[in-house]
Amino acid sequence: MTTAVAPPPTAHRATEWLAPAGLILLSLVPMIAGASRLTQLTTGATVTADNARFFDSPIPVVVHIVGSSLFLVLGALQFAPSLRRRRWHRIAGRVLVPAGLASALSGLWMTLFYALPSAVTTPALSAIRIVLALTMAAALVGAFLAIRRGDVRRHSAWMTRAYAIGLGAGTQVLTVLPYTLVVGAPGPVVYTVLMAAGWGLNLAVAEVVIRRRARGSSVARGARSAHLS
Known part of the structure; x- marks a missing residue:
């Protein structure tokens, strides 16, 4: 009979930081x-x-850059289990949600009111940006309301979806750059497809993470019930 050997604590701590570091x-x-x-x-x-649009109206882009940077870094750290179990998680969340809302709403403003370059912008891409900005803002509000009710599972799911949308600009490098290197600069239609693919990939991964987390919680609850019975 073999006996399972638990990994050393240092190895577990190193592993839990892989996801935050990657994000x-x-x-x-x-x-x-x-x-x-x-x-x-x-x-x-x-x-x-x-860049004339940024000089003509700098406040939205400054808000977007600052809000997005805070949201991306603090959001990545929330994926470390050890931090989620500490008071830091709640303190960071009080910055994270406003930063995410600033990112989403400033992105919406820029889509609606900036004169975006026609070489890489289509009505479809603008529509996608509008829908995703509103979805990200709604997800953040939903996450806030869920945690106020004490519903940790829904809070976590909505925050994960909001983060997936906010991280779109990072993943889009992986969809746009290879095409550009191999084929050349994409036209407006192809650029729209590649940008949408980045958001779609993020949201697909987010749903996988949410479902795995839910299954893990169900297994843990079942184990506790069996132990108590």
Whole structure:
């Protein structure tokens, strides 16, 4: 008869940080791009046709960059189980939800009111951005209301979906960049498909995570019930 050997605590701690580290790594590209945009705005870079909208109305893009960066980093850390069991999780959440709302609503504003480049923008892409911005905001509100009711499972599910949408700019690097390197710069229609694929991939992974988490909770509850009976 063999005896199962539990992994050492240090190995478990290292493993639990794989997901947060991967998510932060995926967030680096949009965060670096955002930092570059802020540098342009604060140092008086040359105004061109591509960046004129940001100089004409800088507040929405600044709110979007700051809100998105906070949301992506703090959201990634929430995937570490040890942090979720500590008071830090609740404190960070009080920053995370407003940051996510700032990201979603500023993104909605920019989609509606910025003159976006026609070379990479289609009505379909604008519609997708509007729907996802509203969905992300609704998910954050739903997560807040759920935790106020003490419904941790729904809170976790809605926050995971909101994070999946917010991380779209990171995953879109993985869908747009390979195409660009192999085929060349995508046209508006292909660009729309590649951008949508990034969000779709994130949301699909989010649903897998949510379902696995729910199954794990059910198994744990069943084990506790069997132990008590």
